[in-house]
Amino acid sequence: MSNPTDFPKPIFISVNGVELEVFEAGQENIGKPIVLCHGWPEHAFSWRHQIPALVTAGYHVIAPNQRGYGNSSRPIEVTSYDVEHLSGDLIGLLDHYGYKEATFVGHDWGAMVVWGLTLLYPSRVNRVINLSVPYQKRWEKPWIELMEQFFGDDFYFVHFNRQPGVADAVLNDNTFQFLRNMYRKNQPPVEPEPGMMMINLAKAKAPLGEPIMSDSDLAVFVSAFEASGFTSSINWYRNLDRNWHLLANVHPIIQQPALMIYGDRDTVAKSENLKEFVPNAEEVSLDCGHWIQQEKPEETNQTILKWLEHQATS
Incomplete structure (x- = not known):
């Protein structure tokens, strides 16, 4: 079990017109950068189990919020959260530290950003490690339009876009309950409820399954979102169609060595054609749900370190 007080203290770095809260460890390993990119609704603290292992393995770990x-x-501007801005922030971090390139690790939305970053700035990414969300092929229709067609108005990606502010307010009013109910594992199978999933989660009085973290770890996430609210993080979803347009003319093949880690019980589907777009990818599945690096920290660490070691010697 982790102790939040052992997590690196934040530093603040100005990049790309914003200030990022960055948690850094392994400065003694300068020259071997690895950047950890969290998902939604997360925080750099979601990498608490990986940071010490990566430092011990000789990496300079950079984990931004x-x-x-x-x-x-x-x-404030919704368009400030598109893939160009999010990628630009990460490139700004490399520039700040004087790195030409780094290994990037992403989970959930962080994985989507890392895939996009690698397409936009291929010379700055030497290896890709992504968890949960595989490379997404660019379809003929914009994402939200496509999701609306297949999943309907209540699908949370669609709802976030079509009813801006509605879910944000419910999540802001029920921050503890939402995050407590979200961060679970081994949930029993249940029939999907009518309505919007994230709003339902935020309003549910009793969580399902088992918690994936201690109360003190959960408190780190809760206090962060109580302070920030949810709108700015949900704005990432509100740029999906904009990202679809921004990446229209980008070469879609990623040549970097890549490791894709899936959770066998994750609701996010595994890719059926990953190597078509990421030919140098290796795929690994762990027996867990969506919160891979928090549910299975040791297995995640072993998988990542074994792959990195193999990359270093091949």
Whole structure:
């Protein structure tokens, strides 16, 4: 069990017109950077189990709270959260430290940003490690339009876009309950409820399954979102169609060595054609749900370190 007081203390770095709250460890390993990119509704603290293992393995670990999260800047404009801005922040971090390139690790939305970053700035990414969310092929229709067609108005990606502010307010009013109910594992199978999933989660009085973290760890996430609210992080979703347009003319193949880690019980589907777009990818599945690095910290660490070691010697 982790102790929040052992987590690195934040530093603040100005990049790309914003200030990022960054948790850094392993400065003695300068020259071997690895950047950890969290998902939604997360925080750099979601990498608490990986940071010490990566430092011991000789890496300089850089774990930002990306824009919209924690004590990082939260621009008002929705378009400030598109893939160009989010990627630009990460490139700004590399420039700050004087690194030409780094290994990038992403989970959930962080994985989507890392895939986009690698497409936009291929010379700055030497290896990719992504958890949960595989490379997404660019379809002929914009994402929200496509999701609306297949999943309907209540699908949370669609709802966030079509009814801005509605879910944000419910999540803001029920922050503890929402995050407590969200961060679970081994949930029993249940029939999907009518309505919007995230709003339902925020309003549910009793959580399902088992918690994936201690009360003190959960409190780190809760206090961060009580301070920031949810709108700035949900704005990432509100740029999906904009990202679809921004990436229209980008070469879609990623040549970097890549490790894709899935959770066998994750609701996010595994890719059926990953190597078509990421030909140098290796795929690994762990027996867990969506919160891979928090549910299975040791297995995640072993998988990542074994792959990195193999990359270093191949």
